Amino acid sequence: MTRRLAFINEKGGVGKTTLAVNTAAFLALKRRARVLLVDLDTQGHAAKTLGVDVRGGGPTIFDLLVKPGVTPDDVTRPTALDNLWLIPSWKALAEFPTEAASDPARHERLATRLAPIDGHYDFIVFDAPPSYGLVTTNVLLAAEEVVVPVATTYLALDGCAELVATVERLAQTHDRPKLRVTTLVPTLYRKTQLADEVVAKLREHFGAKVTEPVALNVAIDEAQSHGKTIWEHAPWSRGAAMLQHVCERIERAR
Ligand SMILES: Nc1ncnc2c1ncn2[C@@H]1O[C@H](COP(=O)(O)OP(=O)(O)O)[C@@H](O)[C@H]1O
């Protein structure tokens, strides 16, 4: 059985990619699970965070979504980490909604195209784009367990309840009984009254689904800029400890 995790929030810069990449790497490195990370953001940051250069070309998620006959294995690359594979993304993905416009099954394209590798991995981890649209719907319909990183800043809660409602609606309309938000992760946390209020509100609404906050941490930011996961760059840092706590929560949330 493959578990399918999606990291989603329509806001940018809230830690989706950081959490998606480090969770995928945690499962591969520390749990020896076979993990496929699928990047669905045109910025290609998941690859960058893993030190994989996608500017040199090569097939991406766009080819899998749009070109007939392309298989998941055709677009999957190994990474520097054992047990972790990547389907990268790049700018071409922006054309997907236009390319798929006339297909009535366009919302399920990702799920359908990944079906041939069902069971090949222990986990498939999706890194979603910072907007709500066709690509995010595709991610939700290909996933089962949704993780929502929420920045602990003013207005960050805005849209959170809608996102959870959207997931519930999609689960019903597309008959996905297992699709649900399992975890909300307060991110970019600094100990201020406002941030504590945001975390308290999250707990009020979503209870035990809310993890401990991941604080702003230099090692986490540095790791990304070095093209490394936190487990490689600073395994003994406070950043690693905070991320490990969240990864373990996500792992247990099934
Ligand atoms: N806990 C953290 N502490 C410090 N910097 C962080 C933390 N989480 C993420 N960042 C940084 O914030 C930026 C945005 O994070 P990212 O994961 O790319 O967000 P998103 O994918 O939601 O746009 C990146 O430069 C990343 O390194």
Ligand SMILES: [Mg+2]
């Ligand atoms: Mg991102």
